[in-house]
Amino acid sequence: MTDTAELKQRFWKTLADSPFVFLQHDGAPGTAVPMTAQLDKDANHAIWFFGSRSSDLAKGGPVTATFAGKGHEMFARFSGVLVEEPSSERLEHFWSKPVEAWYPQGKQDPNLILLRMDLGQAELWNSDLGFLDTARMLFGFDMREEAKDEHVETTL
Secondary structure, three states: OOOHHHHHHHHHHHHHHOOEEEEEEOOOHHHOEEEEOEOOOOOOOEEEEEEEOOOHHHHOEEEEEEEEOOOOOEEEEEEEEEEEOOOHHHHHHHOOHHHHOOOOOHHHOOOEEEEEEEEEEEEEEEOOOHHHHHHHHHOOOOOHHHHHOOEEEEEO
16 A cells, blocks of 8 residues: 555656656646646745746646656646746756757747746556556456555645
């Protein structure tokens, strides 16, 4: 059995290893786009994203992100509120060559915006069942009991 704290820890580690999510405005699935999460190990209450001022997401508001870990060992759906991050120090902290590749005018690009997602509710699924449970599944054993212990609804 996995507890909530352990699942949260696995979520943050897995997201750090592959920080790509689909992010959309709540109730507007047509706004879903892939985004790269900028994480701060000391701030598990928020995730940051570089974006374009002309994008739908720049408007801010309630959003939902969906995530699948690189090896499909972790899945998540989490909600929050997207706002413009006013801190130039935060922008400096997250700025990198991969970000610069999308904004050729650099940090002064007038279309550049740093968005902060203040996190709320989340649903986490750990699908890394291990060797024994994977073998049991391949032989057709009922996995529902084991799987329910690897899923949690929580607040991030």
